[in-house]
Amino acid sequence: MKFVAVTACPTGIAHTYMAAEALEQAARDRGDELSVETQGSAGSDPLSEQDVREADAVILAADVGVTGLDRFAGKPVVEASVKQAVDDAASLVERAAAAEPDRTGPDSERSGPEPATKVSANASAGTRLRQWLMTGVSYVIPFVAAGGLLIALSFALGGYQITEAPDVTERFDPASLTSWAALANQIGTAAFEFLVPVLAGFIAFAMAERPALVPGFVGGAAAVAVGAGFLGGLIAGLLAGGVVAGLRRIRVPSAVAGIMPVVVIPLFGSMVVGTLMFVVLGKPIAAAMTALTDWLNGLSGANAMLLGAVLGGMIAFDLGGPVNKVAYTFAVGGLTTGSETALEIMAAVMAAGMVPPLAMALAATVHARSFSAAERESSRPAWLLGASFITEGAIPFAASDPLRVIPSMILGSASTGAMSMFFGATLRAPHGGLFVLPLVGDPLLYVVAIVSGVVVAAAVVIAAKSSLRLGAAAKERDSETEVAAAT
Structure with missing residues (x-):
């Protein structure tokens, strides 16, 4: 048989390509052909028309939302998360081989003018909501990464007082390091100003396609104006997507249909969403955000360590899956507040995310006999993946022995998250791993927290695997004894 597949995860860095590789291998094992389109951060190499036409x-x-669903109209479609594809690609290929065309979903023949949605309507309500939110987050992450790194670099070059530097359009000296630091800070700050509008805009885009972009961006900008922040952006995006989806269902004369997506829907959608955010919803959401920020700033001692441990455990719970993304999104959202505690949370989350791959690489190196040849081979890239804050580097180990690996990783990551919060390490960059260490507040203590968690996780997983081996050896000896006695 011949299949086509599309893989896409929120960050578009690791899971997207690991899922593609797993699906290709599973198809080869069956003797089938499979072509994959990876809609990741590096861009997409689209499936050819011939591949789609010939696919069974x-x-x-x-x-996240998948672009170009209308290409697959009339084809049998199997939907799953990227984690399912990584963990059990063979079953997805089997399901695809047995699937029947679904002519009731959004990719079937349509009676109206509505184009293919970006998130399949066949998914459950919870799955669709998660995909809408993760689509917005996936577009926000590059803005956060660029802006956060530039701001962190400006502090490294010019100190924290660089925020008080005059506008570079009024005074800029190419020979002055302070001027370059001020330039980096002001560019990074400009990038950060897009975070909430982009989040809201692309949540709306995932829900109702291009006509929802303007109302989504307007709603996000209104959320910023009233101080509703990241939470306001989430609500504005969902609101804009819902409003536009409703407007698109209205039947209009053919003479007006042509200007609906360009003029009418953006106009009325922006008016409705903007009014609700400015007049009705904005102030209550802003009050909630203020309360959350005050609560975070008030955390100290055991409370801060507990929060770090919980977020660290969530990061390791599914190694890049939905729970991991919830913790990461919480940390990234806090960066928009600029509070000291929010920077500590970002540091704790990134430190915890580095632990699983590094711990498994360490365990497979120092206690190789407890790991298979394939796992020992996976330990080599895991060093770099862990150092780069790509938690998915531990997935090959967890997939083969989840009951021992995942609890060990949760314990190690929770330890690191708690220690990082206790030490008060801060970080403005949302990604980069050890490569942004010069931009971390209290970098030496930060490394201590990471190393401690890695050692804890590696020790626990080695102990768990060793107990398994000892138990198996004891059973084998007992069996031999019974045979000898019977003889």
């Missing part, structure tokens, strides 16, 4: 079935392994 389609596999969508995605945690």
